[in-house]
Amino acid sequence: MRSISYGMRIIKDYNLKELNTFGIEAKAKFFVEINNEKDIKELIASLEFQQNEKLFLGGGSNVLFTQDFDGIVILNKVKGIEIIKEDNRNVWIKGFGGENWHEFVMFTLNKKLWGLENLSLIPGTVGAAPMQNIGAYGAELKNVLENVEAYDVKTGEKVIFEKEECECGYRTSIFKTSAKGKYFISAILVRLSKNINVNVSYKVLENYLKENNIKAETPKDISDVVIAIRTSKLPDPKILGNAGSFFKNAFVEDKKFGELMSKFPDLPFFKEDEKVKIPAGWLIEQCKWKGKRLGNVGVHEKQALVLVNYGGASGAQVKELSDKIIASVFEKFGIKLEREVNLI
Numbered sequence: 172m173r174s175i176s177y178g179m180r181i182i183k184d185y186n187l188k189e190l191n192t193f194g195i196e197a198k199a200k201f202f203v204e205i206n207n208e209k210d211i212k213e214l215i216a217s218l219e220f221q222q223n224e225k226l227f228l229g230g231g232s233n234v235l236f237t238q239d240f241d242g243i244v245i246l247n248k249v250k251g252i253e254i255i256k257e258d259n260r261n262v263w264i265k266g267f268g269g270e271n272w273h274e275f276v277m278f279t280l281n282k283k284l285w286g287l288e289n290l291s292l293i294p295g296t297v298g299a300a301p302m303q304n305i306g307a308y309g310a311e312l313k314n315v316l317e318n319v320e321a322y323d324v325k326t327g328e329k330v331i332f333e334k335e336e337c338e339c340g341y342r343t344s345i346f347k348t349s350a351k352g353k354y355f356i357s358a359i360l361v362r363l364s365k366n367i368n369v370n371v372s373y374k375v376l377e378n379y380l381k382e383n384n385i386k387a388e389t390p391k392d393i394s395d396v397v398i399a400i401r402t403s404k405l406p407d408p409k410i411l412g413n414a415g416s417f418f419k420n421a422f423v424e425d426k427k428f429g430e431l432m433s434k435f436p437d438l439p440f441f442k443e444d445e446k447v448k449i450p451a452g453w454l455i456e457q458c459k460w461k462g463k464r465l466g467n468v469g470v471h472e473k474q475a476l477v478l479v480n481y482g483g484a485s486g487a488q489v490k491e492l493s494d495k496i497i498a499s500v501f502e503k504f505g506i507k508l509e510r511e512v513n514l515i
């Protein structure tokens with residue numbers, strides 16, 4: 172172990188099992204926890220950082236370790252929430268990267284601000300949220316994102332990515348594509364609304380409100396419903412290792428959609444812009460994977476999109492299961508599913 176500053180220690184051969192929601196055993200050659208912006212700058216200047224492959228980790232809820240990590244894992248614990256400015260209609264709030272995402276959402280809801288309520292209870296950190304432009308229940312981070320503050324890991328220079336520069340798309344952004352591994356996301360700025368702005372574009376949410384006769388008057392009302400639906404549907408990683416949806420939904424062109432409809436008339440679909448979205452969970456279920464278990468790994472019994480670790484599974488076993496699912500969906504539908512989870 173080497174201390175590079177007061178409070179910041181670089182540890183060798185660190186076990187990452189408690190730091191990923193899949194609960195996979197894997198070791199990092201070096202490990203360090205950062206707690207403030209000073210730590211970031213000192214870390215970037217250190218030899219261990221400069222000479223090794225780097226992996227920034229928040230809540231570990233969107234990673235699958237398929238092997239030990241032969242580099243330095245940096246656990247982001249840089250916390251803080253600041254109100255930057257406000258006008259008659261909006262409030263701009265900055266969240267530091269190591270802040271827990273749900274606590275950040277709760278902070279905004281307690282101030283009766285609209286914009287993040289549909290994204291309640293997503294595990295992980297604020298800093299990872301722009302990575303895949305987190306989304307749920309008809310909302311995406313990009314709807315409220317103003318900018319992303321990041322450090323260039325080569326130069327140590329701080330840069331601001333304006334929303335348009337983040338290239339946010341469905342479960343993706345520039346940080347997952349062309350800028351992958353090049354930046355440490357230190358904070359985000361969101362613009363939230365003071366005025367009522369209910370988003371029930373997602374049918375499940377709308378139906379729940381109707382069936383339970385709930386009139387959403389505050390963003391907290393929507394958040395409560397989102398939390399109720401999520402807890403009834405998704406496995407708790409503390410009980411059953413998982414990383415939420417393992418696969419992305421599929422998007423197909425009109426021609427392919429026509430072919431699929433003639434073969435599978437029950438095919439569920441959603442028209443989005445020029446393309447047609449097909450729920451990956453349905454495709455996986457049709458291939459009879461839902462609830463299937465192969466040794467220590469399996470497909471969740473209620474959610475075909477979620478792969479689980481029943482205990483003691485290796486990342487390679489989870490990956491192998493995902494390969495099999497991708498192959499059988501491709502064979503039956505000619506659609507190549509993409510993984511949402513980051514393979515390490």
Ligand SMILES: Cc1cc2nc3c(=O)[nH]c(=O)nc-3n(C[C@H](O)[C@H](O)[C@H](O)COP(=O)(O)OP(=O)(O)OC[C@H]3O[C@@H](n4cnc5c(N)ncnc54)[C@H](O)[C@@H]3O)c2cc1C
Pocket residue numbers: 192226227228229230231232233234247268293294295296297298299300302303304305306307354355356357405406407408413414415416513
């Ligand atoms: C039960 C469950 C439900 C989920 N539901 C949803 C959902 O509804 N919608 C959704 O979008 N996602 C969902 N997820 C996935 C996950 O919660 C999100 O992707 C979340 O944003 C990941 O945050 P994290 O801090 O855990 O990231 P990590 O898993 O720690 O990291 C994910 C990736 O981001 C990188 N990264 C992390 N922090 C930084 C940083 N500061 N700078 C640069 N790179 C960084 C990592 O290197 C890695 O590649 C779910 C996961 C679980 C377990």
